[in-house]
Every structure is written in structure tokens, then in C-alpha cells.
Amino acid sequence: MTPITEVAGRRLALSNLDKVIHPATGTTKGEMLHYYALTADALLPHLRDRPVSFLRYPDGPGGQLFFTKNPPPGTPSWVRTTPVPRSEDPGARQIVVDDLPSLMWAANLVVEFHTPQWRAGEPAVADRLVLDLDPGPPATAADCCAAALWLRERLAADGLEAWVKTSGSKGLHLMVPITPTGSREVSAYAKALAVEGEAALPRLMLHRMARALRPGKVFVDHSQNAAAKTTAAPYTLRARAEPTVSTPLTWEEVADRRNLSCSLADLAPRLERYGDLFAPLADPGRARPLP
Structure with missing residues (x-):
């Protein structure tokens, strides 16, 4: 029998709580739901008011994975x-996860949470810039740290402040709060940074x-x-054998490769x-214009 629980006044049916989702650690669906309940205060500001896409993996990372944008039946x-x-x-419409009941309902579907860089009601007007640093073996996450530190300094030269998190997979994400700007303009600026990084450090970085x-x-x-396009949200679990999380880091950890x-x-x-190291990203007062 599927247990029914009440979350902030909403009744939810939470299913298959003993099912192992992450086999390397034996992590169950119930433990995943407990994780999302514990981290909701940190996660929700980064989902709130953004259309959410789901990468679903209900039978674990070794089962069927499917990406969905439409609200599920x-x-x-x-x-x-x-x-x-x-x-x-x-x-077309998409889900917006604004509160704890919506978060727990979505987590019960066993998903990664992905969001665009713009908010509901303002499509293609970005309030964040993102750079996804992906190492090509034999490059490692430590090489991503070297690239992240260079990009941080380069962004600072343009008056922009970057925050960093693990992707939850192999690399890092740099995210920058910006005053609302058209996505095409943000994309052009981000590409120019990547091209400049490759020119400065050709043995390390690649923009193609x-x-x-x-x-x-x-x-x-x-x-x-x-x-x-979308990016894995801060604090989302990833569809990996182990229950890795896209985790905000301090810049000291990046410098020390920790x-x-x-x-x-x-x-x-x-x-x-x-606390939430990414809280400044949700603060409009931290946003700065692109040069």
C-alpha cells in the first residue's frame, strides 16, 4: 500500500520507499526523499519561479533515463x-517548483532538477550566466579547478562575481548573477570568454x-x-551509481582541489x-550588468 503523507497541508502519495535507486551505496528512494526534505530551504530558492525540466531515472541510473519538460500525467x-x-x-507549459509540497511531489518521481537561466514570465531574458567545465580524460576535476580560477579572475576584470559548484558528475559549473539580459547577448559574451580562455591557456581550455x-x-x-538550454540545479541529486549532488563549493576548496x-x-x-553558498545568486542586489 502506498503511504500517504501530509506536507505543508498537501497530501502526497510517496511510493516504493524501500526501492534501491543508487546501487553503489544501496541508497533507497526513501533516503532520497529525506535528503530533499532536509535540503529544501537551500534548494528551493534556486528552483523558485523557473520552469523545471526533469531527467527521470525511476529504476536507478542503470535503468531507463528520460528527459521531460512537459508536466507528467x-x-x-x-x-x-x-x-x-x-x-x-x-x-507548452512546464512545472515550477515553488514550495516544499511541489518539491517532494517531484522528488517522488526520481528526478534530476534542471532549470534555464531565465525566470517564468521572462523567457530568453537571463539573470544568470553559466559556464560548464567538462574535463576530457585524462584531464580531471583538478584541471577544471585551474580553468575555474582563471575564468573567475577574468570575470572579475569585467566587474562580475562568480560562484562555483560541482556538476555532480565530472566537472564544475561557474554561475554569475547578472542584470536581466537577452539570452543571445549572454551567450555571445560567454562564448567570447571561452574563446579567450582557450587562447590564454591552449593546453588547458577548449571552447569547441x-x-x-x-x-x-x-x-x-x-x-x-x-x-x-538548462543546467543541473544546485543541490540536485544526479543519476549516477552513487548519489552524487551538484554541490556549491568555496573558492578555497577549488584552489586546494578539495x-x-x-x-x-x-x-x-x-x-x-x-549555509547555502549559492544564496547570493538568488539575491537581485548581487546582479551586475555585462560589459
Whole structure:
């Protein structure tokens, strides 16, 4: 029998709580839901008022994975949706996770949370810039740290402040709060940074996506600034054998190449020690214009 629980006045059916989702650690769906409940105060500001895309993995990372933007069948009427521009579907809508009941309902589907760089009601007007640093073996996360430190200084030269998190996979994400700017303009600026990074450190950084060029280098993926693209949200679990989390880091950790892979069990003590390191990203007062 599927247990029913009440979350902030909403009744939720939470299913298969004993099912193992992350096999390397034996992490169950119930433990995943407990994680999201514990980290909700940190996670929700980074989901709130943004259309959410889900990478679903209900049978674990070894099962079927599917990316979905449309509200799934059975979405409760109290879960907020917002219209999103899609040429192939003018009436398209997506979920917006604004509160704890919506978060727990979505987490029960077993998902990664992905968001665009713009907010509901302002499509293609970005308030964040993102650079996804992806190492091509034998390059490692430590090489991503070297690239991140160079990019941080370069952004600072333009009056922009960057925050950094693990991707939850192999690399790092740099995120920068900006005053609302068209996604095309943000994309052009991000590409120019990646090109400049490759010119400055050609043995380390690469701005082109071609697989043949990537071994031993850090691909500076600027494409996620496009209006149609999304990025894994801070604190989301990832569909990996172990329950890794996209985890905000301090710049000291990046400089020391420490804590470059964090799991579900690591986040509660990190939040107790640091709070939400990404809180400034949700503060409009920290946004700065692109040069």
C-alpha cells in the first residue's frame, strides 16, 4: 500500500520507499526523499519561479533515463505550471517548483532538477550566466579547478562575481548573477570568454565541442546560456551509481582541489557549516550588468 503523507497541508502519495535507486551505496528512494526534505530551504530558492525540466531515472541510473519538460500525467492541480515558448508547441507549459509540497511531489518521481537561466514570465531574458567545465580524460576535476580560477579572475576584470559548484558528475559549473539580459547577448559574451580562455591557456581550455579535440583538456561549455538550454540545479541529486549532488563549493576548496565530489550524505554537514553558498545568486542586489 502506498503511504500517504501530509506536507505543508498537501497530501502526497510517496511510493516504493524501500526501492534501491543508487546501487553503489544501496541508497533507497526513501533516503532520497529525506535528503530533499532536509535540503529544501537551500534548494528551493534556486528552483523558485523557473520552469523545471526533469531527467527521470525511476529504476536507478542503470535503468531507463528520460528527459521531460512537459508536466507528467497525474500532476496535481496545485502544482504550478507556466507557459514556455516552444515553436513546436505554442501551448507548452512546464512545472515550477515553488514550495516544499511541489518539491517532494517531484522528488517522488526520481528526478534530476534542471532549470534555464531565465525566470517564468521572462523567457530568453537571463539573470544568470553559466559556464560548464567538462574535463576530457585524462584531464580531471583538478584541471577544471585551474580553468575555474582563471575564468573567475577574468570575470572579475569585467566587474562580475562568480560562484562555483560541482556538476555532480565530472566537472564544475561557474554561475554569475547578472542584470536581466537577452539570452543571445549572454551567450555571445560567454562564448567570447571561452574563446579567450582557450587562447590564454591552449593546453588547458577548449571552447569547441568537437570530441576529437577534447582529450586532456577542459571544455568550457558556453552553450547552456541559450534560452532553450538548462543546467543541473544546485543541490540536485544526479543519476549516477552513487548519489552524487551538484554541490556549491568555496573558492578555497577549488584552489586546494578539495571536496570535488560530494554525495547525499555530505550535504547536511556542509549546509550546517557554510549555509547555502549559492544564496547570493538568488539575491537581485548581487546582479551586475555585462560589459
